[in-house]
Amino acid sequence: MSTATRNPEAAWRRRDRLWGMAFVAPQALGMAVFTLLPFAVAFYLAFTEWNGFGTPQWVGLANFADQIGDPLLRRSILNTLVLALVTVPIGLGLSMVLATMLNSIRRRGLYLLLLFAPVVTSQVAIALIWQQMLRPDGAFSSLIARVLGVVPPDWLANPYTALAAVCLVTIWASVGLNTVIFMAGLQNISPSVLEAAQIDGAGVLTRFLRIVLPMVSPVIFYQSVVAFISSLQTFDLVFVLVKDAGPDNGTRTIVYHIYDEGFQKSDFGVSSAASIILLALTLLITAIQFGAQKRFVHYEE
Template sequence: MSAPAVAEAHTGPRRGWREKDNYWGMFFVAPQALGMLLFTLLPFLAAFLLAFTEWNGFGMPKLIGFENFANQLTSPLLGRAIINTLVIAAITVPIGLFLAIVASVVLNKIKGRPFYLVLFFAPVVTSSVAIALIWQQLLRADGVISGFLTNTLGIEPIDWLGHPWLALMAVCLVTIWSSLGLNIVIFMAGLQSISPSVMEAAAIDGAGPVSRFFKVVLPLLSPIVFYQSVVAFISSLQTFDLVFVLVKNAGPDNGTRTIVYHIYDLGFAKSQFGLSSAASIVLLVLTLVITALQFGAQKKFVHYEG
């Protein structure tokens, strides 16, 4: 038998196996791809097209061009929603990440670490609606916190959820508390990857605990910090359930109105799906801009090994 024939005889079955592997691979990927097509790509395309129409959910959409965008870009409500959303992101992301880093460093040095990790991680796997309802009972004017302050310090009951600024701070507080556990687990994994010899070398060189934290631990964790900051900012820009449940539909005087709640209010409360879709495109652009700025700034504070 000639050499080409032998080679063909050996490669034939392998080629058949590879084709079967490709078919099986496409078979297992198909559900995920189909779900992404039906629940992500098609809704995004529909929202993009509806942004240029006037539609109340019935009949055929009416094409109106850029009127929806002009309406939303001059809307005081959207402006208030953008400011509130950016305030939530600016407060919750740096404070939440800093607290998570400090807590992970402390937990990394104590015994019974799994027990504390479970306590911190419990809010992450708890329904956000349940979390909002529990904190609502704590923060209301006749709630636990106001009652404690009144009984111990004689302070008049404070309606934490009745004042626009206090309600916004309450949303920030609950957001930080509920996301702390996930950040701690991720930073703990990053700390476990730091070689003990690096910390020992820093200690031998005379670096104290604070110096080692800022000059060794933080630089080595900077890629994880960057990743978590991007994810946290995107999550903060999508805040909805807390303002919907905790402060009852965006709170007093739209004090906690966020962009996603604004989109919901226009689309599902007022049946103005064109305006709602235009607002969602504004949110998309804002998210892309902030993410791009974060990626542009990472060169100044993110240190990659190698």
């Protein structure tokens, strides 16, 4: 008598594992080919000098030393951090306010559709539309001139306003997704908890600060981590919206710097080193966020 006949449950579990591996295999193969393999190649190239042709020449830590002393990389890191520190708090705060308002409305389908439309729109299309709106004679500038009676600057050609314009467009494009996720978190709060607090005399602001925010803090934490990582990877919006990283490299982000070094200057070793620096910066910021979550994130026990 075979083992499968003697132990049918073991045979069933073995067959179930094989089917599970078969379903997971395409995704695992795709991750290996399009994620792990490129990462391994980039990590190797970071220690070499290579222009895309011939054999890479090993240079050790020279590329990292070159990038640490490169003022363009420092400017890129500063611009990226400013972009993240401006867009993430403002974007999440605005999304929370909108989610709270929409959560109290029954017929909110149209509002959610309008808010979510930028999320499913191509970043290139968004950049092209806002590029026209931010022109000196565009709709945005014309509105400011008509309402405030002042002549607005050329937003994308001014080194002091180009990054602010990128922040504005980034917030506008991301607020819809954050609002929908925050609404899902708000709908998990039991109405009886809020009703009990109202009966005890808690006002609207008190209920929001003492009950709503603590109960949705895990969602806020998750969205803040994702939003920071996304901000550190900003490229396509800047690439299309502002020509050549803006005046005086005012909108040059880290990913744009990686693209410029690799595909414009054909220095893939330096470009790969910059990408490893971006990875280290992302891990550092994420670690700080996970360390700080113990103070403001409240999980249900």
